[in-house]
Amino acid sequence: MKALVTADTLLGDETTFLFSEDVPYRVFPSRVIKNDYSKRDNxxxxDIGIDQGIEPDMGVVTTNGILGIIDISSNRFSRVISILNSEISLNAQIKGSNVIGSLTWDGNDPYMMSLVDVPRLAKVTKGDTIVTGRQSTTFPPDILIGTIRDAQLVENGSRYKIDVALFNDMTDIGTAYVIKSRDVKPLQIIDTLTINVNE
Incomplete structure (x- = not known):
């Protein structure tokens, strides 16, 4: 992902930004005015909403990686389902490979997530980078997530459960960028996302 430029005044015009494959996405800068990270579902x-074109299901990132997905917007504000939410599951992969899995959070450590459903024959190496997958319809591919801290075979040795140390410090977020996905025919394989909107 190319670097995003932080603006002094964030409520300005949207920016067109090129992520991987030189595909343009629309990017909306914003400030974080509330950030939960100590609950099970955060x-x-x-500080931007419908007036700035923000809609549910848009991805949210920082310059260090993904934050979550918009689920509710009012005229001036939007709520993001944090990646630190036990009911969210996102498509992710090991960078530089075709190995994909589901990124989940167990509700405990705000600095760690898990990549699950990775087949046992996959090459998994401590320190490898985890990024958003190419099957995602919410995020551009190759947005940073974190690095592999540890991996264990589960389900009778058939799959890996991988511990991922996040690049984002989810306890200290000030600036965020909302991404509007490119206008293409939706993929048949999409992010798995089930959420109870009641906190």
Missing amino acids: FITL
Whole structure:
């Protein structure tokens, strides 16, 4: 992912930004005005909303990696389902490979997530980078997530459960960028996302 530029005044015009494959996405800068990270199901509030074109299901990132997905917007504010939410599952992969899995959070450590459903024949190496997958319809591919801290075979040795140390410090987030996905025919394989909107 190319670097995003932080603006002094965030409520400005949207920016067109090129992620991987030189595909343009629309990017909306915002400030985080509330950030939960100590609950099992956490949410983040941003200071932009419908008036700035923000809609549910848009991805949210920082310059260090993914934050979550918009689920509710009012005229001036939006709520983000944080990646630190036990009911969210996102498509992710090991960078530089075709190995994919589901990124989940167990509700405990705000600095760690898990990549699950990775087949046992996959090459998994401590220190490898985890990024958003190419099957995601919410995020551009190759957005940073974290690095592999540890991996264990589960389900009678058929699959890996991988501990992922996040690049983002989810306890200290000030600036966020909302991404509007490119206008293409939706993929048949999409992010798995089930959420109870009641905190």
